[in-house]
Amino acid sequence: TMAPQGSRAPLEFGGPLGAAALMLLLPATMFHLLLVARSGPARLLGLPPHLPAPAALWSPGALLLWLTWLGLQAAFYLLPARKMAEGQELKDQSRLRYPINGFQALVLTALLVGLGVWAGLPLGMLTEMLLPLAWVATLTAFIFSLLLYLKALMAPASALAPGGNSGNPVYDFFLGRELNPRFGSFDCKYFCELRPGLIGWVLINLALLAQEAELRGRPSLAMWLVNGFQLLYVGDALWHEEAVLTTMDITHDGFGFMLAFGDLAWVPFTYSLQAQFLLYHPQPLELPTASVICLVNAVGYYIFRGANSQKNTFRKNPSDPRVAGLETISTATGRQLLVSGWWGMVRHPNYLGDLIMALAWSLPCGVSHLLPYFYLLYFTALLVHREARDEQQCLQKYGLAWREYCRRVPYRIVPYIY
Numbered sequence: 001t002m003a004p005q006g007s008r009a010p011l012e013f014g015g016p017l018g019a020a021a022l023m024l025l026l027p028a029t030m031f032h033l034l035l036v037a038r039s040g041p042a043r044l045l046g047l048p049p050h051l052p053a054p055a056a057l058w059s060p061g062a063l064l065l066w067l068t069w070l071g072l073q074a075a076f077y078l079l080p081a082r083k084m085a086e087g088q089e090l091k092d093q094s095r096l097r098y099p100i101n102g103f104q105a106l107v108l109t110a111l112l113v114g115l116g117v118w119a120g121l122p123l124g125m126l127t128e129m130l131l132p133l134a135w136v137a138t139l140t141a142f143i144f145s146l147l148l149y150l151k152a153l154m155a156p157a158s159a160l161a162p163g164g165n166s167g168n169p170v171y172d173f174f175l176g177r178e179l180n181p182r183f184g185s186f187d188c189k190y191f192c193e194l195r196p197g198l199i200g201w202v203l204i205n206l207a208l209l210a211q212e213a214e215l216r217g218r219p220s221l222a223m224w225l226v227n228g229f230q231l232l233y234v235g236d237a238l239w240h241e242e243a244v245l246t247t248m249d250i251t252h253d254g255f256g257f258m259l260a261f262g263d264l265a266w267v268p269f270t271y272s273l274q275a276q277f278l279l280y281h282p283q284p285l286e287l288p289t290a291s292v293i294c295l296v297n298a299v300g301y302y303i304f305r306g307a308n309s310q311k312n313t314f315r316k317n318p319s320d321p322r323v324a325g326l327e328t329i330s331t332a333t334g335r336q337l338l339v340s341g342w343w344g345m346v347r348h349p350n351y352l353g354d355l356i357m358a359l360a361w362s363l364p365c366g367v368s369h370l371l372p373y374f375y376l377l378y379f380t381a382l383l384v385h386r387e388a389r390d391e392q393q394c395l396q397k398y399g400l401a402w403r404e405y406c407r408r409v410p411y412r413i414v415p416y417i418y
């Protein structure tokens with residue numbers, strides 16, 4: 001109905017109405033979770049006992065801290081990188097270059113925070129600032145996406161994303177118009193996708209652990225597990241930073257409110273929900289149960305990493321001895337699809353591993369509350385939707401070969417179930 005500005009890509013996320021609803025619903029859910037996690041009953045489905053006064057949301061200190069954080073991570077991004085990677089080929093046949101120094105940013109942040117704590121910085125105080133920090137992060141995401149929307153008005157057609165250019169301002173603002181908005185060599189989307197949000201998430205977790213130690217003498221075993229598991233996940237993502245260049249977020253989606261808010265606000269303030277819950281609702285955890293939970297996380301990580309690495313190795317060099325023996329299907333594009341190994345088990349084995357880890361992150365919080373399982377529920381919905389989007393894109397790319405793959409590997413994420 002509305003495609004005056006170019007792409008006739010089918011509308012996703014329920015079109016403009018869905019986009020408008022998500023723009024309200026996502027921040028509202030984030031604040032709901034932040035408030036409920038610290039409330040006595042900690043009920044996921046129910047109103048928070050107290051709504052904060054507007055003054056509790058606004059703090060110049062939080063604004064300063066947030067801007068310093070973004071500035072610090074931007075400075076780390078600009079430091080010399082161990083490697084410069086090339087992105088996928090763009091519409092104009094060019095390729096962008098990206099610094100691979102995310103893990104270095106994590107290490108430098110850890111050193112800086114360690115130094116601060118050694119010098120007497122009260123890290124636990126960060127937990128008192130989560131609400132105003134989440135508020136400034138949301139405002140930043142909103143203002144940033146508005147600026148990006150305006151910047152895209154001046155971008156050439158070849159720089160626009162396949163979706164996000166329907167002509168409907170609400171929809172396009174949500175999805176993002178420009179594919180790789182950059183200021184000089186500074187790539188806004190790539191920067192936001194991994195650094196301020198993911199590193200911020202583990203820093204908030206650590207502050208919650210420090211605060212628990214302050215309140216109860218030492219951190220609980222459950223808090224250690226949640227911190228350890230999530231640090232492994234974030235460290236892994238930054239270590240394999242180059243792999244993010246082939247995700248649909250970088251190759252297909254524009255940079256709009258969805259990713260800006262998701263990366264800057266949603267990830268740090270909702271992905272740290274389990275640690276938030278544990279600070280206000282300590283849970284007893286015995287060693288034998290903790291060991292079983294560690295095993296669940298290890299199984300999830302093994303599948304997640306095995307599947308991602310197998311595909312990355314295969315895409316880089318199909319004759320690499322680690323993948324050369326695997327069975328494949330040829331496609332008209334000249335690329336091949338794996339039909340054995342992890343990718344012969346289900347069509348998204350990496351999502352399966354990710355979901356098993358999500359379960360392991362919630363289990364230390366016990367089974368008395370639904371709230372810490374929010375991430376697992378949200379993530380299942382996100383991955384089911386993401387899987388469907390990816391299938392659609394693969395069907396377009398590979399046509400009949402993709403149908404053949406679906407016939408040979410009939411399950412999407414969970415063998416014999418889905």
Ligand SMILES: NC(=O)C1=CN([C@@H]2O[C@H](COP(=O)(O)OP(=O)(O)OC[C@H]3O[C@@H](n4cnc5c(N)ncnc54)[C@H](OP(=O)(O)O)[C@@H]3O)[C@@H](O)[C@H]2O)C=CC1
Nearest residue numbers: 247248308311315336337338339343350351354386390394
């Ligand atoms: N924690 C979080 O919030 C989130 C985590 N994730 C995680 O990020 C990681 C990346 O996920 P995502 O970006 O969704 O995509 P994937 O890593 O699953 O990549 C999908 C792409 O892989 C290629 N592919 C699919 N099947 C095959 C096959 N059989 N053989 C070879 N190549 C194949 C296709 O691209 P092509 O053929 O072009 O190479 C397809 O588009 C995952 O581990 C996911 O779990 C993702 C989203 C959110």
Ligand SMILES: CC(C)CCC[C@@H](C)[C@H]1CC=C2C3=C(CC[C@@]21C)[C@@]1(C)CC[C@H](O)C[C@@H]1CC3
Nearest residue numbers: 026193194236237244247249258262263266267
């Ligand atoms: C709030 C919205 C509903 C959607 C926001 C989505 C974002 C939070 C996610 C989109 C893709 C992501 C990826 C990751 C984190 C979450 C977001 C940004 C990873 C970096 C997580 C670690 C993995 O190893 C790689 C992931 C790539 C995609």
